[in-house]
Amino acid sequence: MDDRFAALREVIAGRTDGGQSGGGTMQIASLLTMLNEYYTQLTIADSALAAGTLPARITAADKLQLEAAKLPAPLKNILLDLTKQGTRKINAGTGDVLNTQMEAMMGDDCRDAIDGRYPFADSPQEVSAEDFNRIFASGGVLDAFWSKQLAPLVDTASDPWRYKPTEGNMTLQGPDLTPFQQAKQIRSVFFNSEGGKKFSWSMQISVVDMDPASRNW
Structure with missing residues (x-):
């Protein structure tokens, strides 16, 4: 049971897959900020698509994916899948x-x-x-x-x-x-x-060879 929450403890403690330690609270706060930004952009994009207009680029997706790559495997996979599903939905709607x-x-x-x-x-x-x-x-x-x-x-x-x-x-x-x-x-x-803006086409024709008899009209 304890092992199931190892990944979560690593995030809270500020340790990544590389074993480095840092401020766990800051990492969680940063992640939540990115998630909120991503959700906000998805909501705006959904509203644009519902109105029949093209949505703005979901810039938060790339930032969230970069952050997710630093996290332990379970959370990393969840976040990467989340961004893929959101992007796929917006792409289809676009x-x-x-x-x-x-x-x-x-x-x-x-x-x-x-x-x-x-x-x-x-x-x-x-x-x-x-x-x-x-x-x-x-x-x-x-x-x-x-x-x-x-x-x-x-x-x-x-x-x-x-x-x-x-x-x-x-x-x-x-x-x-x-x-x-x-x-x-x-x-x-x-x-x-x-x-x-105007249809215009020209063609040049040159005679390479001609029967001498045809020159007499």
């Missing part, structure tokens, strides 16, 4: 909000303009130049959502693009990033004027 916002801000526009139309599908119906411009231009439907909601969350240095790790080195389960990366590639090719 992904849901992003998907809902994406559908509301661009779902109908993209479906009406490009679904089932050439060059995005083998179809006799083509995407109109006006719709192509509206969807893919800088500041257009795709770029507006990307810039406002996704850009701060994504590592664009990787190929393919991926979400930056969140607290606890977890991955955000947000909208598929492929369409947004492809949209950037489309802008770089087809939107070379007016700061990428």
